[in-house]
Amino acid sequence: MIASLQLDLSLTVSESGFLAVLAALVVLAWRLKTPAVWPLAALALLAVFNAFFTVDFFELRWIDSHLFGIPIDILKNGSYVMLLALGMTLVIATGGVDLSVGAVMAISGAAAAVLIKEHEAPFILVLAIPIAIALAAGLWNGLLVSIFKIQPLVATLVLMVAGRGVAMLITEGFRPTITRQYYAYDEFVYIGNGFLFKLPFAVTIVAVMFAITALLTRKTALGMFVESVGDNDTASRYAGVNARVVKLMVYTFTGLCAGVAGLIYTSNIRTGDPSKTGLYLELDAIMAVVIGGTALTGGRFSLLGSVAGALLIQALTTTMLIHGLSSDQALVPKALVVVTVCLLQAPEFHRKIRRLLPAGKRRAA
Amino acid sequence: MKLRIDSKYIPLMASALVLVGLYVAGCAAFADRNFVSLGVIAKLFSENAFLGIAAIGATFVILSGGIDLSVGSVVAFTSILIATLCFDPALDPRQVGEVAQLLPADWLPMHPLAAIAIAVTLGTLFGTAMGCLIHFFKLPAFLVTLGGMFLARGLAFMIRIESLSIKHPFYAETITNRLNWTPIDGVQIPLIVFCFLGLFAIALYMAHFRRFGRNVYAIGGSEESANLMGLPVAKTRILVFTFAGFCSSLAGVAYTFYMAKGDSAGAGVGLELDAIAAVVIGGTLLSGGVGFLAGTLIGVLIFALIQSLINFQGTLSAWWTRIIVGVLVLVFILLQNFVTAASRAQQKE
Numbered sequence: 001m002i003a004s005l006q007l008d009l010s011l012t013v014s015e016s017g018f019l020a021v022l023a024a025l026v027v028l029a030w031r032l033k034t035p036a037v038w039p040l041a042a043l044a045l046l047a048v049f050n051a052f053f054t055v056d057f058f059e060l061r062w063i064d065s066h067l068f069g070i071p072i073d074i075l076k077n078g079s080y081v082m083l084l085a086l087g088m089t090l091v092i093a094t095g096g097v098d099l100s101v102g103a104v105m106a107i108s109g110a111a112a113a114v115l116i117k118e119h120e121a122p123f124i125l126v127l128a129i130p131i132a133i134a135l136a137a138g139l140w141n142g143l144l145v146s147i148f149k150i151q152p153l154v155a156t157l158v159l160m161v162a163g164r165g166v167a168m169l170i171t172e173g174f175r176p177t178i179t180r181q182y183y184a185y186d187e188f189v190y191i192g193n194g195f196l197f198k199l200p201f202a203v204t205i206v207a208v209m210f211a212i213t214a215l216l217t218r219k220t221a222l223g224m225f226v227e228s229v230g231d232n233d234t235a236s237r238y239a240g241v242n243a244r245v246v247k248l249m250v251y252t253f254t255g256l257c258a259g260v261a262g263l264i265y266t267s268n269i270r271t272g273d274p275s276k277t278g279l280y281l282e283l284d285a286i287m288a289v290v291i292g293g294t295a296l297t298g299g300r301f302s303l304l305g306s307v308a309g310a311l312l313i314q315a316l317t318t319t320m321l322i323h324g325l326s327s328d329q330a331l332v333p334k335a336l337v338v339v340t341v342c343l344l345q346a347p348e349f350h351r352k353i354r355r356l357l358p359a360g361k362r363r364a365a
Numbered sequence: 366m367k368l369r370i371d372s373k374y375i376p377l378m379a380s381a382l383v384l385v386g387l388y389v390a391g392c393a394a395f396a397d398r399n400f401v402s403l404g405v406i407a408k409l410f411s412e413n414a415f416l417g418i419a420a421i422g423a424t425f426v427i428l429s430g431g432i433d434l435s436v437g438s439v440v441a442f443t444s445i446l447i448a449t450l451c452f453d454p455a456l457d458p459r460q461v462g463e464v465a466q467l468l469p470a471d472w473l474p475m476h477p478l479a480a481i482a483i484a485v486t487l488g489t490l491f492g493t494a495m496g497c498l499i500h501f502f503k504l505p506a507f508l509v510t511l512g513g514m515f516l517a518r519g520l521a522f523m524i525r526i527e528s529l530s531i532k533h534p535f536y537a538e539t540i541t542n543r544l545n546w547t548p549i550d551g552v553q554i555p556l557i558v559f560c561f562l563g564l565f566a567i568a569l570y571m572a573h574f575r576r577f578g579r580n581v582y583a584i585g586g587s588e589e590s591a592n593l594m595g596l597p598v599a600k601t602r603i604l605v606f607t608f609a610g611f612c613s614s615l616a617g618v619a620y621t622f623y624m625a626k627g628d629s630a631g632a633g634v635g636l637e638l639d640a641i642a643a644v645v646i647g648g649t650l651l652s653g654g655v656g657f658l659a660g661t662l663i664g665v666l667i668f669a670l671i672q673s674l675i676n677f678q679g680t681l682s683a684w685w686t687r688i689i690v691g692v693l694v695l696v697f698i699l700l701q702n703f704v705t706a707a708s709r710a711q712q713k714e
Contacts (some may be wrong), residue, residue: 096505150698153432153507154651158698161638162691168684281513288386296505326526328630331519339498348503 014058015051018071022047029304036294038057039308040343042291046315054322059098066195069317078314079104079202080278083261084285085292085306086213087138087254093290094247095230095298096145096152098254100137101285103163105262105278108134111168112263113176113272116188123187131259137163138255146247160282167274192268202264206307209257214303223301226250230298284313287338293345372708373655376701380663383646383693387670394465403552405673413555413669415440415619416502416639417662421568422612423640424661428572429605430585430653431499431506435513436613437638439491440633442521443484443617448529448627450480451536477535485614491517496603514637520578528628531653536625557619559654569658581605585653643668645694650701667693 020046029037050057060069084101091098108130115121115129137159144155178185194201228236229243236241258278266272285312290296291312292305316337320330343349374695390441392401419436427434453474498509532660580601583591592598597676620632641651647664649656671689675681 144695148699148702150702151652154645154698156643157638158691158695161642161694162688165684165687165691168682169688173682173684283515286508288509290508296508324621326522328522328526329519331515333519333525335512335519338515339509342504342508342512343498343502346502346504348501352501 018058035302036305036308039312076200080261081284081310085288085310087257088285089306090250093187093301099156100159102278102282104258106167108259108262109266109273110170117176120183134259138252142248142251146244196301409669410558414561415616417561420614420640420643422609434510437633437636439519439613440617442517443614445627445629447480451477459621477521487613488614493607496606500602530626568692
């Protein structure tokens, strides 16, 4: 199943360049004490493996003055999970979880495809209507969680179950394909296939969304509100934080992220596919967040860690694809890595390990 | 005389009401097309037996306050494992695609019963392993079973990517022909329905008449209290996930009986959600500790009835099943919130 691994000890310029950048990032993250250091370190380990065992993993090429190469592919294919992970980070930081993001992706993608194909809508509507629907879906989740006080896992399960049905209804059970003859084709296809600043446009979208989220949460009090709600709902309410509004906002924001991710995916494959769009991506997003050091119990979060976690998952998938595993078989190592990382982070695991150590070492630790 | 109903029975009665209402509505709407027939009822059971088997395991997990997302993947893994173990190239030379060499060649093909035993054992151990991770390392159940979901699906693909039909004579003759019960002409009740009902009876006994069941309810109500009362929390929690793994793999066996194939990509996709939905529609509280197995049976039947009503109706797309089930889940969650709040207010008085 796995193609034989060939060791290539010599390092090319681009390989050593990438390794140096990753090493610098790990050191920087270590110095800054962000939880992003763990996924970054794992990413660096994976890069070392690829430098020695994967041919041309880090080779970048210019084609038509655009940058191509496996690292670029990882950035591009990881864009969906990175986007979802941004919203999921905030939701998990409030002590919740959102299982519906994959279904919301499918809804927004289906809506966009139908708008282009059936209604020949102008581009601005093709963007605005799916995003509005995704926001409404997020708001719905938020209402169930904050006003009706349903546990997040359950509240978002409703949309996860029903959402794909809604997407199917929008497309009337078909998979509408977008071709050149439609009005908004060029602009729409640019979202998932175009290039800006030599990089895939999707990467720019992720960067902008990340910057906005990071600024809003770290340069205003919003991030602190989110963390306080996740830490202790009641206490934060007594301290004057409107927990309801905070929760409504984070779920709506997650809806937005999922909507944008759905647009990128649909644009990329030029098809609104209600049953495949975003399938299992909610799981990838949750894993990216957990790997990134955001506690599932809520109360603290790291956006950078989540993005690094998403990149790690994508890099892992890509590496395995190159080495001959099918994307379905790649689930096995992925699951093992995720469970291991969660285990390593679990406080209970640390306690058990410490108990196993002999008494003298225990004091030293 | 004022009739007093314990508030814990309200969701169960609501589920029963929905079931009866749906059935009466179906009978009224499709009276001219034989909706009121034993055949239709038998089909409700036979087409959803593997969902029912999976839902029984899910009920215990949810009652104990956990959740199991690995159900569908374990079904896929079990089905493809059984199909591969009893695959005989001589019987079926047209199957294309790679079949992984799982055991020494002279052991294969083995009898389906042996293959089933192996598959169910592995599935059960899989559940045990997840239970241990959840209990000993205090990892959230949904995260561990999420990992389990990926792992089982991936392992299924490791065995074989394409689906593999089972041509073994045991399947072709015994299961599909001889072990079916035909009470009257035109009504056929296959073996898996009896598996489902038998398992249901055993589960009912375990939940309501054995210490194990009491412990499950106690842990679901409050793990801390259960611990302080000296109940065996560790043993019970691990047993619950073991039982869920057993049910999932048994559902996989039922899948092979029903479809006569193993399928790593298509088997049990979304089954975990359907099972959870059936449990919730049956009136079980997702936060644990409250609910009945009888409710799960009703929930599965409601699910089945919605499906067959949409089939009978003909013009609605099958995707309406998903939407209606989603709405029903929501209604039941709201109802339970309401009931919990009301009974809390009652206690205060």
